[in-house]
Amino acid sequence: MLNILVCVKQVPDVNLVKMDPVTGSLIRQGVPAILNPLDANALEAAVRVKEQYGGTVTCITMGPDMAEEALRECLAAGADRAVLLSDRAFANADTLATSYVIVSAAKLLGEFDMIFCGKESLDGATGQMGSQLAERFDASQISSLSIITEVDLEHMTVTGERELEKGVELAQATLPCLFTVEKTHYRPRIPNLKSWKASRTAEITRFSSKTIPGLDPEQIGDPGSPTKVPRTYPPQVGQAGQIIDEGSTDKSIEKLLALVPELI
Amino acid sequence: MPEYNKLNSEIAGKLCAVVGERRFQLGDQVKPDYSHDEMPIYGKFMPEAVCLPETTEEVAQIMRICIENKIPVTVRGTGTGLVGGCVPVHGGIVLSTEKMNKIISYDMNNMVVHIQPGVLLCDLAADALAHGLMYPPDPGEKTATVGGNVSTNAGGMRAVKYGVTRDYVLAMTVVLPSGEVMKLGKTVCKTSSGYSLLHLMVGSEGTLGIITELTLKLIPKPIKDVSLILPFKDIATAIASVPAIKLANLDPQSIEFMERDIVDSSAAFTGNAVFPTVVNGKEAGAYILVTLVGDSEAELTMKMDRLGEVAEQVGAYDVLVVWTDSLKKDVWAARSAFLTVIEAETKLLDEMDVVVPVDRIAEFLVYTHDEAVKQGVYVRSFGHAGDGNLHIYCCSNDLEEDEFKRRVKALMDKCYAKCTEFEGQVSGEHSIGHAKKEYLRQSVGDTAYSLMGAIKNVFDPDGILNPGKVCHDI
């Protein structure tokens, strides 16, 4: 029986975040919070492994109360158990502090053989969480996983394909292993009514900084985050180009071809 | 038989003076796109000129020039029609509403919006949502103009709950062939005030007048919605479920059906395989896609439960819940792409847009498939199961065009006759254009057909507005 963990994140749909043209600040209001798309692929990978080899799938996230919705989405799509790590003290965490909290809590839930996460998040997009979780779990890692080809329960190894820069690698790792999952193969399933309904009322295990025994307050949230963001600013606007407007699209394109003869 | 004149340089000069050089195309400058719509099998006809007016007054001036000189005028939006409705079969000019694309104002208290006819459906829908409102008609072709939707009385996926475009047109400004400007309708919901010229204009395909402004009714946007996919063994069992779903008192926003092969084509083409093909170990042969709306999750859950019970009784393989926004977007994008997918994978294409009683959809589809096999063409179909409106595409990739046309005509003659036998309609939302005139006559009968012709004659005695369309025989 494989004990499988999926680490997920609820993210703002950054493609819908707009910048206030006057103040230069970000308009986050009304931007929906969604399950990080690649995490949905990671969950699907985990659930397929469970279906083929047997086991349980736990999904875990750190975030505000509303992140519960992302966990319910995971439950609907095949996770057996969901864990929310929520505490104001966890806020402003970078990947080092986040991985510390997640792994500290996960260790309370048992020993995990396989840990899945999306290759990167839509918002932060650092792609560092997988490696740092692997480090803290003392697990092997297979990043940029496109498909798991075999889990050998006897020898406790797993084999999978990775999408690398110049080709596809077939990698084998010993369990426990952490995977960062690509979009390629594991299209998230659409839940059926039964599992969707169950997910809406399922109990979600919650931990705060106080209910995770031995959690070092110096390693969580802002104090536990070595990277800081001292300032942000609106992107510099580049050199405005020449707008070609010759009255009709037709004529504008002719003008463009005259200006950029390389096109012909 | 009306006599039309050719555009000479003097008339062209006058027209050009109305809209200006930048919005006027003459002769060789006319883009070939203006010669056809999305069903080029019905022939390509180049206009002599294209005018792109921006205002009602410009349209009126164009009409005055054209009526004086007996120049045919064919109105066109974005040319997404499927029956040649916007194609200038008798030459003359095309009057394109592309530049009349302003959303003029909202009246939030009365929940209406004033627009120009060239506004795209997708733009209106998004803008209304941003105002917290919904424009209910939802035809699959989102880049059609709303003016075109009104001219064809387009229906779409949400018609089963909200009705069709006609139900949302409160008022309009129309330019008559004479160049007179007329306002029809008021921003109120009731009228018992004489013949409804407004409703005569809706669905008249640009044959009676040119719509230059529209006042449309909006509704508050639903608080919660969910879509559900019901996979079935085959199209017959899928369609058989529709009456039961309708009777379950769910007030669904849409009930769509799709056959497996179109779903497969769509997945292959878009790379978006969102509909599962194997469900609980069984191959799905057809799908029903239902959207429910409600005020709360609890209400939706109750409705979903009821749908679940019905689904089990009618033999659905499962009920899949499309709950998250990203999934909804994927599912409906796949559904909306069907026609484009068919167009992309097919060399020769013709279509039917019949409406049959809901309980006879399956029978009609089976009949069509059988007849298509006999004629050696293949069929792709999907459509609005909730209101019996079927989109049936006859396709071939290997026949010669003339041979294809001959066979499709034989097929369609039989299918439209069957449709009439079933007490159905020739077209649910794509209209008649010049492609389906004969089938319209057969379906409604000579008396009704000539009454339509007589009405056309009252509005447009010279026959210069979109000649040769709907009921106008030359």
Next chain:
Amino acid sequence: MKHKSEYKDMWVFIQHDGTAVEPVSLELCCETRKLCDASGEELVAVIVGKLPEAELEKVLECGVDKVIFVDGTGYEYLNCDAYANLFTLLCRKYEPTAVMVGGTIFGRDFAPRFACRLPTGCTSDATELVWDPKTTDIEFIEPAVGGKMMAVITVPVMRPQVGTIRPGTFKYAPTGKKDYSVIHETVDFPVEGIRTKILDFKADEMDESLKIADAEVIICLGNGLKGADALPRYRKLAELLGGKIACTRPLFDRGVLPFKLVIGQSGVVVKPKIYIGFGISGAVNHVTGFSDADKVIVVNKDPDAAIFNYCDYGIVGDMDEVCELMIEKITAARA
């Protein structure tokens, strides 16, 4: 914990496959050289395993002050176990202020891992590096929130400051060889301690269309694209111009095009002769991906789109229509 002022020198990890150095490592040497010039520190190249003389020369040409040559077991192929262990040991021993790692898939795997083990802060995908004399910190500047803003990221207390940087972000502009010193280190990692094995590798050779980094002409599609069904005309234009199709991040998120075609901060950095962008809003995280293009032409229906601020020529109009007319006009002009 030691104060940051007690750490010195900036390191660059030289990733190579035994025959050639990854270009990104050279790019990082050149960029880190500038930081060292500003801070008065030494630039150190860390080379694990054997590197051909000519390749080593390329590294030295970047103005390296010191080279740490590492040999030992466990480094035959790139793996997180041996390399994370190695960098943990080396960083503890030599205490550099910064370690720069090329943002290859491997670099992004092992750098956060040894940073976590040390522990220290790790940043990724900066598009600009600035040494701040007041704090002595490196400012890792990068687009954030889908490119809607720029964020300055620092590691103000801990050392070393670890950063992974995407290939192509910085230029390979060597300033010339210097006198340099050499350190040899032997660190054996038990081969049985490597938990991942490579069973097979299939090079992508067939799909040339996915290799956009060196394309001379790029047709880039943005979120304005209606859907996959609208693609064929752009493929046709690309074919006509001998170019390749690429896209912005939202199109990948929408599932329209694969990740390998994403241009930008979290994708590929390109330097084409001609870049033609259709339906692109102009978020900086995309713009940083083509800032070295020779000629930039963009098409957007919104005259206020930010992308018009980053182009040589812009056309306001419907992207599909413009594309089709371009095909038509170019074909006609060639005939």
